[in-house]
Amino acid sequence: MTAQAESFMRDQIAMNIIAKPQSPARATIKTVALHAGVSVPAVSKVLRNAYGVSDALRQKVEASIRELDYRPNVAARAMRGQTFTIGVLLVEISNPFLQQIVNGLQEVLNASNYKTLFGIGQSESALEASLIENMISHQMDGLILVAPQIHGETLAGYARQIPMVVIGHHEATATTFDTVNSNDREGAEIAVRALIERGHTDIAMLNMTREDPDEYNVDSQRLIGYHNAMNKAGLGHHARVLHVPWNMSDRPVAIKALLQRLDRPRALFCWSDLDAVRIVEAAQELSIDIPDELAVVGYDNSSIAGMAFVNLASIDQSGNRIGALAAETLLSRIGGRKSASHELMEPRLEVRSSLGS
Amino acid sequence: MTAQAESFMRDQIAMNIIAKPQSPARATIKTVALHAGVSVPAVSKVLRNAYGVSDALRQKVEASIRELDYRPNVAARAMRGQTFTIGVLLVEISNPFLQQIVNGLQEVLNASNYKTLFGIGQSESALEASLIENMISHQMDGLILVAPQIHGETLAGYARQIPMVVIGHHEATATTFDTVNSNDREGAEIAVRALIERGHTDIAMLNMTREDPDEYNVDSQRLIGYHNAMNKAGLGHHARVLHVPWNMSDRPVAIKALLQRLDRPRALFCWSDLDAVRIVEAAQELSIDIPDELAVVGYDNSSIAGMAFVNLASIDQSGNRIGALAAETLLSRIGGRKSASHELMEPRLEVRSSLGS
């Protein structure tokens, strides 16, 4: 083999090493334009159903798109126009109620032109903020925040940069973003009233613990509702709020300890089924009869509440509808609506044996 | 007021109307360069810690970045370099086991430079495919797919376009992407063996139903493990596989019907706690004693399995570790690793009363 031939071979091998792994370079709008024998902007117009394209041109372009299996590059689009991507920030994902909301969101969004990407905040506001900024930086077309742990002013700052709808944040005075909520104050009142109607007076609330509570949070609203109901019934002096540390692992233990206290209440309204179910479990282990020795009402009417061995009365806030409405609200805002929309859905009580009679 | 002054005022007002709503135009790399009195590429190099920047220049640029609160535009970056964004596709989110995986993933990814965005497939392969393509189109730096309902060949096609790790897909022969799995075959064998050791011979399996089963799916692997264990014990002729339609709403009803059949088995291995818990519930409603009349073993050792009123024996596959390992594997592949990595974690049985003795 001559020196030239050897050199040629080496080049061939090198080219293969470089060229092989990268698949047959994805088609761009340029490739399509070339293939269809038209200009690049012409293709762009077809893609966006823009005004002023002849049928003939559209046919040609669409044929080329199919043949080349072309799909527009979202990243490039992001620099000039829309990305057709909606960002959703979830506070966390273990609470089954949030899954209802996600289902409602997807139902509406998947039927639209938009794709949905989720960020999961792990209940940490710093992580939430960085995810929101990342979504804005990705030039997403709109944001839905679910129960964010972020202050109202900061949210308003984000809303100036991107169309935004917030779920689980009771700030009906916000002008730059929309909100969709369940009436958490009313939900709590319904629960406590149901206990009062059944003759209870020693009714405590088991609430979530937060480092930095905020009037806009759902748990603050439920707390207000609890106090309202107690006061209205003249039981204000009996009001008691219990807390357990917000830590997944030892939470069940802390909840059990609560029931072992001498001053255990006769009735309990829990901010979430997550805790209410643990109460039911602990009561069974401690041979405390529900509802005769302890009446319990939870919140969210999660699927486990309805199971035969739990039978937990609970406030139902139909997360599916909340999610679907939030998605529709965002789409209408992206569509150009400027005035803020603040929706409040009414919750209802799902009566079950833990409530007593 | 003079005509000129009036005109001037109108202009001012108009400018405000236009200028006010859009917030103080986000700083770009150009703004920073101007502010620091350096070139645009210089700023870019500082951002990427690139080689060859003097300390003096770095100081100046970093000061300007802080002062202007500059954050690079991911969309623009996507066109030339990295996005520092990882995409995760989840088959769905209601199964608590998937939440363990998400926790494991986030633990590793949040400690890295990468941000994580999730797609939720709603158990529909068409939606999954469109989400994956969207993520590729966003020029994400890598993908983690969790239990995708997509065929191996299609996955290989995606893997040619982006670094990829797949969880819950038993294709150890794949060369273009990595996999991380629990040994589902072994898990099923452990469960069935535990029942056999306790004297059972009439052991059925309750499996997931799929339109289009695939040897690579976890449920197929568990089915194989079930048959292996039965055959090894000489019980092959007793093997029976039960199914219920994969539909969230009437699934509990179908499961209850299963226990009302005359040929109800004496022991049951369930592909998931999701179904096993419903079995426990139905048994209680039908006054079928667990474990004396029906022994049950579930899969995933979800938190509900351990609750006092359920007490369900279950196979534990430590989703946290699977998620964390998958994230590490992806980072190493993004880092340049070319050879495929296929990890198999060993599951274990969590013994509880539903197993009998």
Add this chain to the structure above:
DNA sequence: ATGAAAGCGCTAACAC
């Protein structure tokens, strides 16, 4: 060590 110039894939403004 630093900057000038080119270009990623797409869309918008304006000719023709």
Add this chain to the structure above:
DNA sequence: GTGTTAGCGCTTTCAT
């Protein structure tokens, strides 16, 4: 109706 030109914010040669 269609093509030409310019430019989004960033990274990457390649001079100097």
